[in-house]
Amino acid sequence: MKYPVIRRNFIPSGFKHSSVYQAIHIDFEKNEQYDEYVSYCKDKIIEYIDGLFIVTSPTLIQKEDRIVMIFRSNIDLHILKIQLKKVLQEVKYHTNNQITISYGLDKVLLLKTNLDANMFQLTKVGEDYENNEVYTKSITTIEDKIDHNNVNYLFSMEQYK
Numbered sequence: 001m002k003y004p005v006i007r008r009n010f011i012p013s014g015f016k017h018s019s020v021y022q023a024i025h026i027d028f029e030k031n032e033q034y035d036e037y038v039s040y041c042k043d044k045i046i047e048y049i050d051g052l053f054i055v056t057s058p059t060l061i062q063k064e065d066r067i068v069m070i071f072r073s074n075i076d077l078h079i080l081k082i083q084l085k086k087v088l089q090e091v092k093y094h095t096n097n098q099i100t101i102s103y104g105l106d107k108v109l110l111l112k113t114n115l116d117a118n119m120f121q122l123t124k125v126g127e128d129y130e131n132n133e134v135y136t137k138s139i140t141t142i143e144d145k146i147d148h149n150n151v152n153y154l155f156s157m158e159q160y161k
Contacts, residue, residue, distance in 0.1 A: 002126035003109040004134050006070070011112055012059045014072050018118040022075060023108040024049070024058070025135070026067040026088070029100035038099065041091045042067060044154055048087055052080065068129075070110065077105060088142045090154050097144040104138035 003020055011017055026045065028038050046067060050057055053076075058069035088101050108129055111117060117125050129135055 001124065003107055003124050004126050004129040004132035005109045005111055006061060006068070006129045007111050007113045008061065009113050011110065012061075015059070015070070015110055017110065017112045017115060018121045020107055020109055020121075020124070021070045021072070022077075023061075023068060023070045023106050023129075024080070024084070024103065025069075025106070026084075026101070026103045027065070027139075031095070031099045034095045034099055037095065038091070041154055045087055045091075049080075049084065052083055070108065081105070085142065087154070092142055092144065094154060101142045102139045103142070104135065104140060106134055106138050 006023070015021065026042075028042070031038070046060060046069070049069060053071070056071050056073045056075050058071050060067070060069050062068040084103060088103065092099065092101060106129075109117065109121065109124055109126070111125075116122070126132055126134070
C-alpha cells in the first residue's frame with residue numbers, strides 16, 4: 001500500500017525519517033467575518049487534541065491554512081473522532097453554521113526533504129499528502145446541527161470579544 005507523503009526540512013524529535021504515522025488534518029473555510037475567532041479556535045483545538053492523549057501526544061506539522069498533526073504511536077481513533085467531532089460542531093454552533101469545517105484521519109509517510117525513503121519503504125512512497133486521493137477520500141465535513149450538544153471547551157463569539 002502506498003502512503004501519502006509529508007516532506008519536512010526538519011523531522012521533529014521522536015519521529016523517524018521514512019516511517020509511517022497516523023495524521024489528522026482539519027480544514028476551515030475562509031470567512032472574513034469569523035477570521036479572528038477561527039484563529040482562536042484553531043489554537044484551542046490544538047491544545048484540546050494535545051490534552052486528549054497523554055502518552056501519544058500529537059506534533060503539529062502545519063498550521064497555515066489547515067491544521068495537520070501527526071501521532072507517534074497507536075491512538076484510539078474512535079475516541080479521537082468522537083471528541084474532534086464534538087469540538088468542531090461547537091465551533092460551527094458558535095459561528096452560526098456560517099463556516100465549513102472538514103477533517104480527516106490518514107496514515108502518512110514522513111520524509112525529510114531531499115532524502116529518499118529507506119530501502120524497506122521505497123514501495124510505500126505515494127504522492128504528496130495534499131495532492132493525494134487518499135487525502136480527498138478521508139475528508140469528512142461537519143454537518144450543521146441545530147441542537148447545542150457540545151463540550152463547552154471554547155468561548156462563544158460574545159465571550160471571546
